[in-house]
Amino acid sequence: MSDPEMAWVPEPPLRVSCHGLLDRDTLTKPHPCVLLKLHSDEQWVEVDRTEVLRSCSSPVFSRVLALEYFFEEKQPLQFHVFDAEDGATSPRNDTFLGSTECTLGQIVSQTKVTKPLILKNGKNAGKSTITIVAEEVSGTNDYVQLTFRAHKLDNKDLFSKSDPFMEIYKTNGDQSDQLVWRTEVVKNNLNPSWEPFRLSLHSLCSCDVHRPLKFLVYDYDSSGKHDFIGEFTSTFQEMQEGTAKPGQEMQWDCINPKYRDKKKNYKSSGTVVLAQCTVEKVHTFLDYIMGGCQISFTVAIDFTASNGDPRSSQSLHCLSPRQPNHYLQALRAVGGICQDYDSDKRFPAFGFGARIPPNFEVSHDFAINFDPENPECEEISGVITSYRRCLPQIQLYGPTNVAPIINRVAGPAQREQSTGQATKYSVLLVLTDGVVSDMAETRAAIVRASHLPMSIIIVGVGNADFSDMRLLDGDDGPLRCPRGVPAARDIVQFVPFRDFKDAPPSALAKCVLAEVPRQVVEYYASQGISPGAPRPCTPATTPSPSP
Structure with missing residues (x-):
C-alpha cells in the first residue's frame, strides 16, 4: 500500500556532506552526525538528523533531511555536526564538531550552499566545511x-x-x-x-x-x-x-x-x-482535489446554556456590533478556506443543545435555517446570516451531546464510501464551549466514522475544561470506543480558540486544517482508491463577502 506520509507534505530534500572534520583525538576519526534545527516560536527546535557514519572525517550522508518549505515565511536553520561516538545523541561540548546557520530560502534559491563550520567560541573549526544541496521537488509521485x-x-x-x-x-x-x-x-x-x-x-x-x-x-x-x-x-x-x-x-x-x-x-x-x-x-492531496474530489463542509454550533444568555455582553454568543464573537471568528477563519474546495459552496449548518420552535423541545441536530428538508446555507456568509437569525428564536439549554451530529454527517459519508470513488470527503466543524455530556456515544461515533471519508474539527470556545476534547483528538494514543475497539485512523483535530484569540485568523485556520490533507490521502490510500482524471479548468467564482 502507498505510504500516505509521503503524500501531502511539500519538502525540498536536503542532502548534506562535510569535508575535513576535526579529529577529537589523534588516534580515531569522528563518527559524525548532522542535526537540523529550525527557529520556531522564539526557540530552536530539532526537525531532523542524518544517520551516523563511523570513522569518517569527510562524510557524505545518504539520509536526506526534510522540512516543510513556506515561501511566505523566513525559516532560519542551524546545522549542528557532532561526534556520535560513545552513543552521544546531541552536541555536547566534548562532542561538538561545529555548526552553521542559513535560511531554507537561501538553500532553495542557490540549490547548493557550502559554509565553514564554526565552533562555540566563534572561531572556524579548522578547514571544516558543510555542504547542503536542495534537490528539486519533482512533479512525479x-x-x-x-x-x-x-x-x-x-x-x-x-x-x-x-x-x-x-x-x-x-x-x-x-x-x-x-x-x-x-x-x-x-x-x-x-x-x-x-x-x-x-x-x-x-x-x-x-x-x-x-x-x-x-x-x-x-x-x-x-x-x-x-x-x-x-x-x-x-x-x-x-x-x-x-x-x-x-x-x-x-x-x-x-x-x-x-x-x-x-x-x-x-x-x-x-x-x-x-x-x-x-x-x-503515491497520490497527493492535490491529485484528489484536481481529480474532482470535493470537500463537503458541515458546521455544528453549540447552543447549550453554559454559553450564557446571548443578550448579555458576557455571553459567548453575544452579537456585539463592535466585534464578532468567538463563534463567528472561528467560523469565518475555517469556513472561508473550506468553501474554496466545494463547487456549489452550499453548507449544511446545524445547532445542538437548544430548545427550538415551535414546540421548544431540545434538539441536538437542528438546521439553523429552520429548514430540516434543506439545511444548506449559501456560502459561509449564509451560515453566518442563519446563525444571527437563529439566536433570538431559540432557548439555550443542554446537555452537550455531540454524537447525534457526528452520526448525521456520517450518513452521507457512508454513501460516498459505497461508491468506491474519490468524489466527496466530509469535514465536520464543531464549535463548542465545554464538556461533552455523551462522551461514550461520541467516542463510539468517532470510531465508526474513522472508517469513512470524513474528518472532524473541534474548536473549543471560552475558558472551559477541554480535557475531554483532547482525549478525542487521539494525539496521546488511538481513540477507542467504550468496547475497546480502536479508531481506524486519527480523524479528529481539536484546538482551543483561546490560544488564537490574539492571533490573526489565518493562524487558527492553518492549525485546524493542517491535518485534513493527510487525512484525505490516508483514507483513500487505505481503500486503494485513486484520484479521478483531472477536471478541465472552469472559471473561478468569487464568494460574496461575509457580513
Whole structure:
C-alpha cells in the first residue's frame, strides 16, 4: 500500500556532506552526525538528523533531511555536526564538531550552499566545511521498491567472511556522482540478502530512467577504511525491463577493475541480483482535489446554556456590533478556506443543545435555517446570516451531546464510501464551549466514522475544561470506543480558540486544517482508491463577502 506520509507534505530534500572534520583525538576519526534545527516560536527546535557514519572525517550522508518549505515565511536553520561516538545523541561540548546557520530560502534559491563550520567560541573549526544541496521537488509521485542480494562475493577478511554493504549513486548532469542509498551491513556473509528499501524515483534517478546508476559493494570495516569488493552500472530502465515478468530477476557481475586489469583469468568478484523492482504511485492531496474530489463542509454550533444568555455582553454568543464573537471568528477563519474546495459552496449548518420552535423541545441536530428538508446555507456568509437569525428564536439549554451530529454527517459519508470513488470527503466543524455530556456515544461515533471519508474539527470556545476534547483528538494514543475497539485512523483535530484569540485568523485556520490533507490521502490510500482524471479548468467564482 502507498505510504500516505509521503503524500501531502511539500519538502525540498536536503542532502548534506562535510569535508575535513576535526579529529577529537589523534588516534580515531569522528563518527559524525548532522542535526537540523529550525527557529520556531522564539526557540530552536530539532526537525531532523542524518544517520551516523563511523570513522569518517569527510562524510557524505545518504539520509536526506526534510522540512516543510513556506515561501511566505523566513525559516532560519542551524546545522549542528557532532561526534556520535560513545552513543552521544546531541552536541555536547566534548562532542561538538561545529555548526552553521542559513535560511531554507537561501538553500532553495542557490540549490547548493557550502559554509565553514564554526565552533562555540566563534572561531572556524579548522578547514571544516558543510555542504547542503536542495534537490528539486519533482512533479512525479512514483516510488520504487527494490530488493537486492549477492552471491559468492570476494572474501576480504582474514579470519572471517566479508561484512558486505552496497551503495547506489546516480550520475548528475555535471558527471559527479550523488549517493542515493546505502544498504545495511550484513555481517560475516558472502551471500548477503539486504533488506528491501523504498525511495522516490526522483531520489533514485531524478526521474530520468536512462540516467546512469553506479553500484559499489564494500566489506565494512569499523575503522572506516572499507575494503572495495566490486562495482557495476545500470539504469532504472534496464532494471525495470530485467524484472518485468513475474518472478524474473536480474543480475550483474560485480567487477573490481584492479583485479580485472591485473589477473589474467579474473571473471568477477561475485554477482549482485535484483530480486524485486516495483513502482508504485503515491497520490497527493492535490491529485484528489484536481481529480474532482470535493470537500463537503458541515458546521455544528453549540447552543447549550453554559454559553450564557446571548443578550448579555458576557455571553459567548453575544452579537456585539463592535466585534464578532468567538463563534463567528472561528467560523469565518475555517469556513472561508473550506468553501474554496466545494463547487456549489452550499453548507449544511446545524445547532445542538437548544430548545427550538415551535414546540421548544431540545434538539441536538437542528438546521439553523429552520429548514430540516434543506439545511444548506449559501456560502459561509449564509451560515453566518442563519446563525444571527437563529439566536433570538431559540432557548439555550443542554446537555452537550455531540454524537447525534457526528452520526448525521456520517450518513452521507457512508454513501460516498459505497461508491468506491474519490468524489466527496466530509469535514465536520464543531464549535463548542465545554464538556461533552455523551462522551461514550461520541467516542463510539468517532470510531465508526474513522472508517469513512470524513474528518472532524473541534474548536473549543471560552475558558472551559477541554480535557475531554483532547482525549478525542487521539494525539496521546488511538481513540477507542467504550468496547475497546480502536479508531481506524486519527480523524479528529481539536484546538482551543483561546490560544488564537490574539492571533490573526489565518493562524487558527492553518492549525485546524493542517491535518485534513493527510487525512484525505490516508483514507483513500487505505481503500486503494485513486484520484479521478483531472477536471478541465472552469472559471473561478468569487464568494460574496461575509457580513
